[in-house]
Amino acid sequence: MAYKRSQILICGGTGCTSSGSVTLVQELKKECVKHDILDEIEVIQTGCFGLCELGPVVIVYPEGTFYSRVTIEDIPEMVEEHLVKGRVLDRLVYTEKGDGHHPLSISELGFFKKQRRIALANCGVINPEDIDEYIGFDGYLALEKVLTSMTAQEVIDEVKASGLRGRGGGGFPTGLKWQFAHNAVSPDGVKYVACNADEGDPGAFMDRSVLEGDPHAIVEAMSIAGYAVGAQKGYVYVRAEYPIAVHRLQIAIDEAKEYGILGDNVFGTDFCFDLEIRLGAGAFVCGEETALMNSVEGKRGEPRPRPPFPANKGLFERPTVLNNVETYANIPKIILNGAAWFASVGTEKSKGTKVFALGGKINNTGLLEIPMGTTLREIIYEIGGGIPNGKEFKAAQTGGPSGGCLPASLLDTKIDYDNLIAAGSMMGSGGLIVMDEDNCMVDIAHFFLEFTQDESCGKCPPCRIGTKRMLEILEDICGGKGKEGDIEKLQELAEGIKSSALCGLGQTAPNPVLSTIHFFRDEYEAHIRDKKCPAGVCKALLDFKIEEETCKGCGICAKKCPVDAISGEKKKPHVIDTEKCIKCGTCIEACPFGSISKA
């Protein structure tokens, strides 16, 4: 390979692609040609670096200079200054919010300091569309080790000893799952390995980032799982909404086949293994393991009663082991570095790291990987850079529609599977949404229940009817029609649904309601008793008013109002017709004098 004096990494994850990173790659190459330096410079499109908020992100090595929010117009200057003249283009270097730190190298960034990257080790580092780069970072070495020097039972024992638990949310010990499928007897010897990449939690994108940034890790890990349980075929079930991830995974599978890593007699052994991608079609319930299997079989994605468990009767009625993307991403590292190394990271019962998709009211939106046991406070204030616009933290939501909200009093909770459950939430797949004082917790509970109610497959009555009844009560509360006793009714329904629904979707659907009632009961009471929404979100409980003393009668609000609800003479205080007003808030944003309020 020719020597390159500089490598430029451009993020090609969905976040940065959406902000136009693909055109940056072309423009960079064009400019390098112009200066006749393209043979000295390598331009590499990688997976996600994690700091989606600052996209498109460009990193120039060997310095490790971190450029953020780069536009196509910036490229000529960047090439001339940095690559031709060797001077860092200061104006594009990211300045950290808060302390104004101006890191000259990516390693100095506060965002990365508390992180420990195991599952994401290659994301944002290698070109995901090139198998040689994966191999260059010890890729497929674990598979080779397994096939040439370990028995299936030794592989399972290693995974068991590592303490790895399912990263999809449930936290079931992965090694044990493999053991069950390994022990299961198949009538015709056929067994399957499956990967759950149906990342349904709205606001979570860990699995997508792994598939986009390091797809070969999944190919390798599934092959290892196939060897351990005795399967010949694997299915990856991916959301159709992730076109880039699907594309890169398909490239990885094709490359692996070309190299003889997938297919018959891998590495000259007896092991034969093949992988196929199956696309989801937009059903949240398909993230549940038995529903996913029905969907792969081309059926309605309704869950199956258990037992029989998938380890005995899964896909096409054969023993099947199903793991989540992030779980798989840890496997090659565990095999290469040993169970003891992996188990040295994390807490007593939760080993290793966890990837979170940090979003909502937070400065550094993005993807991060932390050792288990890191506190919520460290994630939000040190890695996440705090809450924007000087607002007050109100709650952090984990576990998506199956999880709960943690209030400020629990900021020092050490994050692991068991602590989150004890706090009334759950790990979930890794969505972590931060909310500030402007978010109404009753509205958030309503939001999640509307989601689960919509996504309920309808097979079992507790979920189909129960969540509907809960949603109706929440609609009443948010709509100003809440009654005394509603909170108790919600709690009663919730307990009933939790204990009787068929699958995980229904059993966990009430969690967001229960946890917001537990921690923010006063907000529910304000809605029901005082008919007020303290956060100013629930429209039916708000009245927009123009303050007479400060209104200068400029008429801007009247012009902006989409429904002509504001009237008044020029230079005299205006008034809002509350009958017409749709409470959209346009006038509040438009008023130059801050004279309009909602209460």
Place this chain on the structure above:
Amino acid sequence: MAELIPVENLDVVKAIVAEHKEVPGCLMQILQDTQTKYGYLPIELQSTIADELDIPLTEVYGVATFYSQFTLKPKGKYKISVCLGTACYVRGSQGVMDKVNNILGTIVGETTEDGKYSVDATRCVGACGLAPVMMVNEEVFGRMTINEVPAVLEKFN
């Protein structure tokens, strides 16, 4: 975007079925490919698929109506979707959605009579760093505010 195949032309759907027929659990893939080619899955196409696979129409209909990605009605020329995933929602995407419907006179999940616009709520496109996000066909618009909605829609008139 490739031109859509008219529903009267059943050769294409038959070819799609023939291509996948032998693969176990192929119905989802057949429906996905058919929708890509025709734009939607009217009953005529579903019954052709059922005939070609020699399975009951109820089975095809059952799958086509289960998954939100499949649509039995044609979508608009401009497919507008506003993300109502959690990250976008807490940053105010409901307001963006309301504004879109307010301007176009649309209802979520439906197509305008002239076939020009359809509006859908999506659950997370995975660009949470850019929240709130809306999409028109394949183009992503991030960091939206209510006030920017008219300018975005103006581009697709």
